[in-house]
Amino acid sequence: MKNLELDLGERSYPIFIAPGILADGALWLKYIAGSQVCIVSNDTIAPLYLADLKAQLSEKNVCEVILPDGEAHKTLAVLEQVFDTLLANNHNRSTTLIALGGGVVGDMCGFAAACYQRGVQFIQIPTSLLAMVDSSVGGKTGVNHPLGKNMIGAFHQPNCVLADLNVLKTLSDREFSAGMAEVIKYGLICDAEFFGWLEQNIAGLMARDAELLSEAVYRCCENKATVVAEDEREGGRRAILNLGHTFGHAIETAEGYGNWLHGEAVAAGTALALALSVKLAWLAPDVAARGVALLEQAGLPVEPPSNMNVDQFLQLMGRDKKVVDGRLRLVLLVGLGEAVVTSEASIEIITEVLLAAGVSA
Numbered sequence: 186m187k188n189l190e191l192d193l194g195e196r197s198y199p200i201f202i203a204p205g206i207l208a209d210g211a212l213w214l215k216y217i218a219g220s221q222v223c224i225v226s227n228d229t230i231a232p233l234y235l236a237d238l239k240a241q242l243s244e245k246n247v248c249e250v251i252l253p254d255g256e257a258h259k260t261l262a263v264l265e266q267v268f269d270t271l272l273a274n275n276h277n278r279s280t281t282l283i284a285l286g287g288g289v290v291g292d293m294c295g296f297a298a299a300c301y302q303r304g305v306q307f308i309q310i311p312t313s314l315l316a317m318v319d320s321s322v323g324g325k326t327g328v329n330h331p332l333g334k335n336m337i338g339a340f341h342q343p344n345c346v347l348a349d350l351n352v353l354k355t356l357s358d359r360e361f362s363a364g365m366a367e368v369i370k371y372g373l374i375c376d377a378e379f380f381g382w383l384e385q386n387i388a389g390l391m392a393r394d395a396e397l398l399s400e401a402v403y404r405c406c407e408n409k410a411t412v413v414a415e416d417e418r419e420g421g422r423r424a425i426l427n428l429g430h431t432f433g434h435a436i437e438t439a440e441g442y443g444n445w446l447h448g449e450a451v452a453a454g455t456a457l458a459l460a461l462s463v464k465l466a467w468l469a470p471d472v473a474a475r476g477v478a479l480l481e482q483a484g485l486p487v488e489p490p491s492n493m494n495v496d497q498f499l500q501l502m503g504r505d506k507k508v509v510d511g512r513l514r515l516v517l518l519v520g521l522g523e524a525v526v527t528s529e530a531s532i533e534i535i536t537e538v539l540l541a542a543g544v545s546a
């Protein structure tokens with residue numbers, strides 16, 4: 186068992202990382218204060234793990250909402266299903282929501298918890314690699330809008346995070362690779378030593394070696410917890426967790442939600458951010474090349490989609506949440522493990538980098 190604490194004063198919470206903890210209610214039932222529980226999952230994950238979870242909740246009054254699977258369903262309209270179920274079952278402010286799923290379920294359940302009766306408690310049980318290393322930690326919740334990713338949401342922290350490494354056995358290879366994009370992100374932005382460890386162990390990780398996976402999930406959560414503890418609501422440093430995301434979210438939106446997975450779009454976006462960092466002479470080309478090589482070894486795309494043009498990129502990037510007074514702010518690297526949030530990259534230089542990556546004029 187590897188435990189961490191995200192230190193946020195009265196909103197602090199533990200992150201439990203171990204194989205089999207889903208079935209260890211004795212460890213986590215104390216994070217459910219009242220008798221009412223609402224499990225939010227989807228129609229892929231529920232048949233696999235809902236019964237195991239419910240077996241631990243036999244003393245509680247449990248209802249469930251099974252959402253349609255997929256990024257395309259991360260919408261306000263689908264979120265209403267959670268509120269309908271909570272109200273139909275007379276859930277009050279002492280209810281606890283449980284997110285059982287990947288990042289989509291986690292973001293939606295967390296947002297429902299932030300909104301229902303102006304805020305109730307929730308627990309994150311991440312089932313994808315991406316959700317274990319990133320989305321279940323830190324309290325960003327929300328849904329997409331047709332014009333932009335995660336545009337409607339709230340910061341709302343869970344009571345605890347339960348990462349049961351056993352469930353990764355049923356995750357598809359494509360989704361596993363997508364999670365690796367966020368794993369590699371931590372090495373690039375704030376942990377050069379971890380990046381070196383990833384380079385050494387990438388083959389074993391892709392083979393899902395249990396010990397290596399446990400270490401990788403722990404190191405990512407540790408890095409994320411440190412960043413979030415410093416800057417819970419992204420007033421400053423937290424924005425480094427957005428490496429590759431300004432380009433990546435533009436790709437996800439332009440291609441239609443779910444066609445490029447979040448991790449795939451972040452990987453291609455990270456390659457663009459590395460190229461831009463080199464173009465500005467802030468990053469040595471060999472460091473950028475190591476980043477791109479590791480993403481490729483993780484089975485990820487490192488080139489933007491061939492059907493996007495520069496204007497599309499710039500228009501969608503212009504809606505990014507980091508934009509201030511109309512100026513883009515991007516996360517770039519000034520060294521391995523050293524990220525900065527900057528508005529110094531001009532539209533002209535960004536355009537040059539997009540064109541050099543094969544994006545059409």
Ligand SMILES: NC(=O)c1ccc[n+]([C@@H]2O[C@H](COP(=O)([O-])OP(=O)(O)OC[C@H]3O[C@@H](n4cnc5c(N)ncnc54)[C@H](O)[C@@H]3O)[C@@H](O)[C@H]2O)c1
Pocket residue numbers: 227229230233254255256259286287288289290292312313314315316319320321322323324325326334335352353354355356357360363364447448
């Ligand atoms: N809140 C945050 O800080 C944060 C961070 C990163 C990403 N995100 C968001 O997370 C989402 C991406 O998350 P994701 O990659 O987990 O996608 P996802 O939630 O769509 O899950 C990926 C796919 O794998 C399936 N799946 C999940 N766990 C499984 C398991 N154990 N066995 C079999 N199938 C399983 C899901 O049903 C889905 O089809 C995006 O919407 C992204 O914006 C949020």
Ligand SMILES: O=C(O)C(=O)C[C@@H](O)[C@H](O)[C@H](O)COP(=O)(O)O
Pocket residue numbers: 319323325334335367419423424426427430506
């Ligand atoms: O936790 C954060 O902060 C992140 O930026 C993590 C990202 O991996 C994640 O995709 C997040 O949802 C992006 O946030 P957004 O504010 O750009 O929508």
Ligand SMILES: [Zn+2]
Pocket residue numbers: 319367430447451
């Ligand atoms: Zn992300």
